[in-house]
Amino acid sequence: MKAELIAVGTEILLGEITDTNTPFIARELANLGIDVYFQSTVGDNPERLEDTIKLAAKRSDLVILSGGLGPTEDDLTKQTVASFLHRELVTDRTAMAKIERYFSETQRTMTENNRLQAMYLKGAKPLSNRTGFAVGIFDQEIQGPDFLLLPGPPSELEPMMMEQVLPLLKKTYLGDHVLRSRVLRFFGIGESQLTTELADLIATQSNPTIAPYAKQNEVTLRLTAWAQTDTDAQKKLNDCENRIQALVGKFFYGYGEHNSLAQVVATHLIKQQLTIAVVEGYTAGRFSTALDEFSDEKNVFDGGFILATNTEKKQSLIGEFNVSASKSSVEKMANCLKKKTKSDLSIVISHASTEKVSSGEQVGSVWIAISDKNENISAKKYNFSTIRPATKQRIVLNALQQLNDILK
Amino acid sequence: MKAELIAVGTEILLGEITDTNTPFIARELANLGIDVYFQSTVGDNPERLEDTIKLAAKRSDLVILSGGLGPTEDDLTKQTVASFLHRELVTDRTAMAKIERYFSETQRTMTENNRLQAMYLKGAKPLSNRTGFAVGIFDQEIQGPDFLLLPGPPSELEPMMMEQVLPLLKKTYLGDHVLRSRVLRFFGIGESQLTTELADLIATQSNPTIAPYAKQNEVTLRLTAWAQTDTDAQKKLNDCENRIQALVGKFFYGYGEHNSLAQVVATHLIKQQLTIAVVEGYTAGRFSTALDEFSDEKNVFDGGFILATNTEKKQSLIGEFNVSASKSSVEKMANCLKKKTKSDLSIVISHASTEKVSSGEQVGSVWIAISDKNENISAKKYNFSTIRPATKQRIVLNALQQLNDILK
Structure with missing residues (x-):
């Protein structure tokens, strides 16, 4: 089973994205045990796209194209595949109804190109797009390779892949044995330290396989068992998880x-029916945003203050709060905030203070x-190097971890 | 001038990196005006790598390979190119001296593979590696395309590209004319509408060229002139810009x-020495975060409130503010906030209100x-469809645009 991936888009060729x-x-195909031997990128040009499809069809069993399904004139992926396979395009009624509803709601004018987004190859299986159009x-195909066409925006492609494509590929290509994955997530340990700690396990383990991935500020392990x-x-x-x-x-x-x-933290708050109020100094709204992503409409978030950079001026506005970075001041603030807001919990993230250490x-x-x-009050101090970027997001994660330790 | 990019590495095919x-x-080639028509990725496999090189040599004038120059047995890029071109590999003495010095300094054992890192195609130009080996x-080549081989680690490739490759490519392919680019950024207009408005200009314009790119929630135009x-x-x-x-x-x-x-907004605030205070309902900290990214340490941001989802409860805490989404209430809030914080400007983003329209x-x-x-108060209402995601970020951009219209 050989798959080949083709990304379609001039903006990729130009390095714009x-x-x-x-x-x-x-990565998802590797987890299924499907080999990928070639990946290529081609611009929004029908001749070069067709050449690329021809070559892929010759050497692979499954050709996966991403991008070029949108409503602009540049978007030619499905037309090109249809022409290569000598097939016509037909309309998916459910998808069309969703597009029509959107244009009627927003009172915009719908063009023929918008309708094209709801079309698929006759005889093929349309995959609904939960987060797009x-x-x-x-x-x-009975002769020649199978084709899978996916939308370009990752916010559309990723859910479609996880929710529909992977089950479909498993059923189509993997027969009657089952394949089950589990992803474990870690914060506060780097990828190299994690793989060192688990070196023996990773080396000796073949079913399940253990695959570590470094993500932004965290590491995941994917276990896959047959x-x-x-x-x-x-x-x-x-x-396997118990040993890990x-x-x-x-x-x-x-x-x-x-x-x-x-x-994880928002889910704890929702399940335990707790509310939280927030004061943010250094992180300037990032902690509140992070919680809001997952607690929206759930009445978890009890409002918050973002502290001004020019501190004295703000003292009068937010009463007894002050923003200096010390244990006693953040503890006092947390108590005061809880009392004033009548929230179940409160969290205070101070402004940063910087100092020279002995090394200069x-x-x-x-x-x-x-x-x-x-x-009960828990107060912790987090140090960071001022030369390392993305620290504000990391402080948010430390705050979430500190809160998670209390809630879990 | 057509270039083609080939990334070499099984770890890329597996999605591990x-x-x-x-x-x-x-991106760098686009800035030079060198067209890239194809990009592909191939694993550490000499047959498939040679096939990929053959195909590229047929259709492109410059073939750029990245990766596969390292010291492990998987690294076969230069051997494969040498075999394709029937050329031998010779040693770069300076590079070899650096490798030898490293192994002697760290008292490690040097293998034959390490020596390979200092070798290059006889008759070609070796490019020194400031940050690696x-x-x-x-x-x-006199007949057939030129080849450029670059190391895989971005920490080695990027400085080599900026310091040596770009000057070399300019000298080799661009002669003595100059190439200048300018990027214009737009918000509030979609890519398809923008290209429709500029259709005549884009069609008739060849120097400068006009290239539109859709980004997340905005569109850019890159003008490139020779x-x-x-x-x-x-x-x-x-x-050209004047006409646009x-x-x-x-x-x-x-x-x-x-x-x-x-x-842009943060820069206006800093230059005009203005401060701003914020109340965020729907966007829950995202506006403050956006401003903070660019006004950090500059005393622009005068603090803010994030309104709780359960509104009544918070009324007492934030005094006269209330959060209902109406013109009069946000205007009153904006005035009150400015007075209380003594900021130069204030902005209030209400909670969302949803309603059923005639279509149900x-x-x-x-x-x-x-x-x-x-x-002066400016108040505006923004509508959005509830089925389209990422709306909170879009509301932040609308708020920034509304503010920019006042500041610019």
């Missing part, structure tokens, strides 16, 4: 390919205090 | 490949009010 779809699809297409039944596969995964948790469990925070510390380098520190529903 | 070299090289190679002198090139760019501004200038907000509405579907709306330094 980085194609994250190809590595994403490649262009349908995906899975086409099984078995005759779901029960057997789950048992293999459980045994025994070694690095203290850095583990949750399961799933699409999960995050913010989501500058380091920064931020205090985070959380007051929980039993009036 | 995301190839950032290809978009980086593509593997030499790059630039090979000009001329004998910098002055002539700038004149061509100015003329006359047609779509009201959506224009700034220049540059790396820029954003938030950056739900739509959402958000009110944004800004009070400026002359006590």
Whole structure:
């Protein structure tokens, strides 16, 4: 089973955007045991696209194209595949109804190109697009390779892949044994440290396989097991996970390919019916945004303050709060905030203070205090190098972890 | 001049790493006006690599390979190119001396593979590697395409590209004319509408060329002009820009490949020495975060409130503010906030209110009010379809645009 990936889009050829779809699809196929021998990128040009499809069709069993399903004149992927296969395009009624509804709601004018987004190859399987408008297409050919067409925006491609394509590929190509994956997520440990801790396990383990991936500020492990039944596969995964948790469990925070510390914390708050109020100094709204992503409409978030950079001026406005980065001040703030807002919990993230250490380098520190529903206060200081970027997002993750330790 | 990019590495095919070299090289070539028609990725397999090189040599004038120059047995790029071109490999003495020194200094054992990193195609130009060991190679052929081989680690490839390759490519392929680019950024107009408005101009214009790119929530146009002198090139760019501004200038907000509405607004605030206070309902911290990205440490941001989802409860805490989405309430809030914080400007983003429209579907709306330094208030209502995601980020951009219209 050889798959080949083709990314379509002049903006990729020009380096205007980085194609994250190809590595994403490649990783998911690798998990299924489907080999990818070639990846290529071609612009929005029908001749060169057709040449690329011809070459792929000669050497591969499954040709996966991403991009070029949108409503602009540049978007030619499905027309080109249809012409290559000598097939016509037909309309998916459900997809068309969704597009029509959107244009009627927003009172915009719909063009013929917009209708094209709802069309698919006659005889193929249309894949609905939960987060966008262009349908995906899975086409099984009796002679020649199968074709899979996916929309270009990752926000559309990734859910379509996880929810529809992977089950379809498993059913189509993997027959009657089952394949089960489990993703474990870790924060506070780097990829190299994690793989060092698990080196023996990773080396000796073949079913399940253990694949580590470094993500922004966190690491995930994907375990993939093959078995005759779901029960057997789950048992293999459980045994393997137990061995991993025994070694690095203290850095583990949750399961799933699409999960995050913010989501785990928001879910705890929702389930335990707790509210939280926030004061943010250094992070200037990022913590509130992170929680809001997952607690929207759920009344979890009890409002917050973002502290001004020019501190004294703001003292009068927010009463007893002050923003200096010290243990006692963040603890006092957390108590005061909880009382004023009558929230179940409160969290205070101070402004950063920087200092020179003995080596002469500058380091920064931020205090985070959380007051929980039993009036217990946890306050911690986080240090960071001022030369390392993306620190604000990392402080948000530390705050979420500190909160998660209280809630879990 | 047609270039083709080949990334070599099984770890890319497996999705274990995301190839950032290809978009980086593509962008730099686009800036030089060198067209890239194909990009492909191939694993560490000599037969498939040779097939890929053969195909590229047939259809392109410059074949650029990245990766596969390292010291492991998988690294076969230069051997495969040498075999394809029937050329032998010779040693670059300076590079070899650097490798030998490293192994002697660190008292490690050097293998034959390590020596291979200092070798290049006989008759070609070796490119020294400031941040690593593997030499790059630039090979000009009399018949057939030229070859450029670059190391895989971005920390080696990127400096080699900027410091040596770009000057070399300019000298080799561009002769003595100059090439100048200008990027114009637009918000509030879609790519298809922009290209429709500029259709005549884009069709008739060849120097400068006009290339539109759709980005997340915005569109950019890149103008690229060729001329004998910098002055002539700038004149061509100015003329072209004037014609564009006359047609779509009201959506224009700034220049540059790396820029954003938030950056433009923050820069206005800093230059005009203004402070702003924020109340965020629907956007829950995202507006404050956007401003903070670019006004950090500059005392622009005068603090803010994030309104709780459960509104009544918070009334007491934030005094006279209330959060209902109506023109009069956001205007009152903006005035009150400015007075309380003594800021130069204030902005209030309401919570969303949703309503059923005549079609029976739900739509959402958000009110944004800004009070400026002359006590003028601008309030606007923004509608959005509830089925389209990423709306909160879009509301932030609308708020930034509304603010930019006041500041610019």
